[in-house]
Amino acid sequence: xxxxxxxxxxxxxxxxxxxxxxxxxxxxxxxxxxxxxxxxxxxxxxxxxxxxxxxxxxxxxxxxxxxxxxxxxxxxxxxxxxxxxxxxxxxxxxxxxxxxxxxxxxxxxxxxxxxxxxxxxxxxxxxxxxxxxxxxxxxxxxxxxxxxxxxxxxxxxxxxxxxxxxxxxxxxxxxxxxxxxxxxxxxxxxxxxxxxxxxxxxxxxxxxxxxxxxxxxxxxxxxxxxxxxxxxxxxxxxxxxxxxxxxxxxxxxxxxxxxxxxxxxxxxxxxxxxxxxxxxxxxxxxxxxxxxxxxxxxxxxxxxxxxxxxxxxxxxxxxxxxxxxxxxxxxxxxxxxxxxxxxxxxxxxxxxxxxxxxxxxxxxxxxxxxxxxxxxxxxxxxxxxxxxxxxxxxxxxxxxxxxxxxxxxxxxxxxxxxxxxxxxxxxxxxxxxxxxxxxxxxxxxxxxxxxxxxxxxxxxxxxxxxxxxxxxxxxxxxxxxxxxxxxxxxxxxxxxxxxxxxx
Amino acid sequence: xxxxxxxxxxxxxxxxxxxxxxxxxxxxxxxxxxxxxxxxxxxxxxxxxxxxxxxxxxxxxxxxxxxxxxxxxxxxxxxxxxxxxxxxxxxxxxxxxxxxxxxxxxxxxxxxxxxxxxxxxxxxxxxxxxxxxxxxxxxxxxxxxxxxxxxx
Numbered sequence: 001x002x003x004x005x006x007x008x009x010x011x012x013x014x015x016x017x018x019x020x021x022x023x024x025x026x027x028x029x030x031x032x033x034x035x036x037x038x039x040x041x042x043x044x045x046x047x048x049x050x051x052x053x054x055x056x057x058x059x060x061x062x063x064x065x066x067x068x069x070x071x072x073x074x075x076x077x078x079x080x081x082x083x084x085x086x087x088x089x090x091x092x093x094x095x096x097x098x099x100x101x102x103x104x105x106x107x108x109x110x111x112x113x114x115x116x117x118x119x120x121x122x123x124x125x126x127x128x129x130x131x132x133x134x135x136x137x138x139x140x141x142x143x144x145x146x147x148x149x150x151x152x153x154x155x156x157x158x159x160x161x162x163x164x165x166x167x168x169x170x171x172x173x174x175x176x177x178x179x180x181x182x183x184x185x186x187x188x189x190x191x192x193x194x195x196x197x198x199x200x201x202x203x204x205x206x207x208x209x210x211x212x213x214x215x216x217x218x219x220x221x222x223x224x225x226x227x228x229x230x231x232x233x234x235x236x237x238x239x240x241x242x243x244x245x246x247x248x249x250x251x252x253x254x255x256x257x258x259x260x261x262x263x264x265x266x267x268x269x270x271x272x273x274x275x276x277x278x279x280x281x282x283x284x285x286x287x288x289x290x291x292x293x294x295x296x297x298x299x300x301x302x303x304x305x306x307x308x309x310x311x312x313x314x315x316x317x318x319x320x321x322x323x324x325x326x327x328x329x330x331x332x333x334x335x336x337x338x339x340x341x342x343x344x345x346x347x348x349x350x351x352x353x354x355x356x357x358x359x360x361x362x363x364x365x366x367x368x369x370x371x372x373x374x375x376x377x378x379x380x381x382x383x384x385x386x387x388x389x390x391x392x393x394x395x396x397x398x399x400x401x402x403x404x405x406x407x408x409x410x411x412x413x414x415x416x417x418x419x420x421x422x423x424x425x426x427x428x429x430x431x432x433x434x435x436x437x438x439x440x441x442x443x444x445x446x447x448x449x450x451x452x453x454x455x456x457x458x459x460x461x462x463x464x465x466x467x468x469x470x471x472x473x474x475x476x477x478x479x480x481x482x483x484x485x486x487x488x489x490x491x492x493x494x495x496x497x498x499x500x501x502x503x
Numbered sequence: 504x505x506x507x508x509x510x511x512x513x514x515x516x517x518x519x520x521x522x523x524x525x526x527x528x529x530x531x532x533x534x535x536x537x538x539x540x541x542x543x544x545x546x547x548x549x550x551x552x553x554x555x556x557x558x559x560x561x562x563x564x565x566x567x568x569x570x571x572x573x574x575x576x577x578x579x580x581x582x583x584x585x586x587x588x589x590x591x592x593x594x595x596x597x598x599x600x601x602x603x604x605x606x607x608x609x610x611x612x613x614x615x616x617x618x619x620x621x622x623x624x625x626x627x628x629x630x631x632x633x634x635x636x637x638x639x640x641x642x643x644x645x646x647x648x649x650x651x652x653x654x655x
Contacts, residue, residue, distance in 0.1 A: 051644055165507075167557035171514050174550040178521055181546070185539040188531060192539055193524050216590075223586060224579045226617065390618030391628055394610050397590060401606075402636065405597065406646040414594035422587055430506050448542045452535045460536045 003133050010357025014365055019062055023362045026063035027369045030070020034090075035078055035384050038222040038393050039215060041071035042332045042438070046210035047403035049336050057340040058355045062362045064336050068329055069121065069312045069363065072272065073370045076113040076305050077378065080106060081234050082385060089272035089308040092280040096293060096300030098234075103296045107240040112250050112298055113305040114374040115242075120258030120306035121367045124313025127262050128320075129360060132349070135321040139346035144453035145464045149474035151447045154324050155440060156478040157269030163433035166485045172427070176437035179204050180444020187452060199412050206335045207407055209441055212417040213434050214328070215400045217424025219393045226389045240375055242298075250302035253283050257306030264307070265314020268326030269481070271435075272311035279307035313363065320344055320356060324443070328435035331442045338442075511557040518550040589613070601651015606633045 013019060033044040045064045052060045075090035080097035093113065100109040142150065159169030182193045183203030194200040242250065257279040264275035283303040284290045293300050315330045323345030325331040337344045342355070349356055373381070404417045427434055458464035466472055525543045593609040600608075607629055614625040640646040 051640070051646055165557065165560055167553050167560050168507075168510070170553035171510070171550065171557065174546055174553060175517075177546050178543070178550075181543050185528075187535050188539045190528055190531070190539045192528050192543070193521075220583050220586065223617065224583060227579060227582060388618050388621070388624075390616075391614055391625070394613035394617065395628075395632060397613070398606055398610055398632065398636070401594065401597065402602075402640055402646065402648065405648060406640070409647055409649075411594055411597050414597060415591060418587065418590055418594060421590075425583065430510060432510070451542060452537050455537050455541075456535045 006353040006357050007129060007361070009354065010359075010361035013058060013354050013358030014062070014362040018056075019059055019358065019362060020365065022059045022063040023066050023366045024369055026066020027070040027366045027373060029063075030067040030072075031074040031370065031373050031381055032384060033067060034071035034074020034076075035381055036392065036396075037078065037084060037389070038219045038396050040218065041068045041329045042210060043215035043218065043400075044071065045329070045332045045336055046207050046214065047399060049207055049339055050403060050406040053339075057342055058358050060340060061336065061342075061355070061359055064333060065316070065359060065363065066366050068333055069309065069366065070370055070373075071329075072309050072312050073114065073117050073374050074381070075308075076117070076301075077110065077374075077382065078385065080109045080113065080301070081382065089276050089311075091273070092276040092304040093301055095280070096295070096297045099294065099296035100298065100301065101234045105296065105298075106234055108242050108246055108298065109301050110378055111240050111242055111375060112246065112302045114371055114378075116250065116254040116257065116302045116306040117309040117374070118367055118371040119254050120261060121309040121313060121370075122364065123258045124262050124265070124310035125360065125363045125367070127310075128313045128317055128363075131266070131317055132321050132356075132360070135317065136346040136349045139322050142346075142470070144450040144457065145467060146470045146474070147450040148447060148454055149465060149471045149478070150322065150324060151443050151450070153474045153478040153481065154268040154318070154326060155436065155443065155447075156481040157267065158326065158436045158439055159269075160481050160485050161269035161274060162271075162435045164431055166482060168432045169436050170482075172432050172434070172436040173440045176440025177444045177447070179209070179437075180441050181448065186445075186449065197412075199410065203445075204416070204441075205407060205413060206441060207339075208404060208413050208417045209420050210332050210335065210438060211400050211404050212420025213424030213427075213438065214332075215396060215403075216418060216421025217428065217434075219396050219400075220421060220425035221428050222389070223393055226393065240378065246298050249298050253279070253299045253303035254306040256282060257303035258310040261307030261310030262314040265311030266317045266326075268318060268324065271315060271327040272308040275307040275311040276304035279303040316360075316363075320348070320360075321346060323348075323446075325439060328438050331435070331439040334442050507557055507561040511554040511561070514550055514554040514557070518547050518554070521550075522547040586613070598649045599651060601653055602648040603633050603637055603650075604652050606636075 014023070029044065029048075030041065033039055033041060044067050048064065048067070052063065072089065075085060076093045076097065079085045079090040079094035080101050083094050083098040085091045085094050097109045097113065100106065155173050159173045160166040161169075163169045163172075180203070182200055184191050184194075184201050191201060260279050260282065261272070261275040264278065265271065280293075280300055280303060283297075283299045284293045287293065287297070287299060289297075315326055319325045319330045319334055323334070323343060325334045334344060342348065342352070400417065401414060404414050405411070407413065424434055454464050455462070458467075466475070522544065525540055525547070528539050530538050530540065589609070589612065593605055596605050610629040610632065611625065614621075614629060618625055637648060641648050
């Protein structure tokens, strides 16, 4: 068994001291980024890419992935202690987690979040390990037409699932694709939409958009919230452990949350945020006392926290095996892969098994590290919350300046990042989801190339896109995804929870 | 909702500009049969469809879901506008003034507004941050930041 050998060999890579160190660093920074308001995993990874340039790609990617799943752990801390979710995927945790904290059970809420995350996260990595090989084998058979249809499906799913309105999701997606067309056209060598600006010939830098929209824009939103009012921090008290009764009540929600989370994570567009909402709804529905939800039910913390960590692992499946990310944060992670000259996808499993499996196996280790960081050491991290918001947000803007400037040493790019920051801030105000735009920007180039390659092969006959079973299936799924928001509300009139799904 | 109509109109306007710019791309007889214009035109069509979809969604939703921004949020918009202008100025002098000087001035003013009254803490964080990050990024991580007025 060749594959098993690769998987086991991945541990050799992951256990190398240098990679252990980067796993730790990633998890550590991820936890902080998860706790900090105003900066999420997407911005965190985006800011680090230029700084880590020149590092060994395997180590760098291990660290960035650590930030991604580490942030999911950290996000729960702010939800529970200050009722301000650090990430969109922690919104559901705040509902009962904050109430538990107010009832003096902050320790138990943090503990169940950490343990649930660990168990579901580990389950998620096992599932990722098992699913990756067969999926990559199927994806190897994909031609340009199949790839185009697959991207169409991913974008359709993200457009229709990440916001309140499918139309706004599509607008965001097309905007990202349009930005991706700026620069020199690879096939004909013609400059497009560059307005004669030499900096635009290579296209609009992906990092500029990410730092702009996810760091600067997010800071603007937070500044506004900061002017409006302050959140009170609940002091951590009580033992960081669960009573036997609390443990008994948490087991099933963790298992259910883990399953929901993983499968939602694999699907593009659904992602961690929707997984947490679904998990919360399920827990409320199976509970004998649904009316108590929102008053500090431990099931309402255990389920969603398990779900969002399993979803993080699930989201790695399409990224690694197909090279198609399904969310904003994984899109940035894919951007990181590409910056290191590594194209994620089925070929990567053949060419660089050491990198793929080293990365996947490092997640097992990272999960253990995160459990330690988030249980015994959480008291130290909580202190970050005592940094005054005004100082913190100002510093994030300064870090963004360093991050963007270090790419090319160009101040025009700084102004462009600021422009995208304002756009990101306005989009949040008017409910246009950001994730579809960033995803479209990452996929735009490859999408146009596969579109044109497919048309070249078929001699400009568009029937090539309905020429195989895979294409037709994906196209039907894409249409179903777009129709979903129209049909679903009629199917189920009952739906609880916040609707801000921008993750 | 009024705002959604504006979004739809803005999307249409943007698409018009984009498609106009598309017609200006010169085509040569090299490369693939589709050329550099086909995909952008396709994008334009999808965008127009999405804008129409948004108009339909809006007219269906009716005035029930309408939520107008309260007047006090105007003040926040001014505040964010001010931060944007201040940040644009910071980025504008980034090269000439150098990272240290520009960052100290920028951060100090930001904190004076958003962390009002805590002068000592603000001054300390500003200076420590600017110097610390400069040393960390430039001297240790090898990231290039402009030295500007202060050379060391």
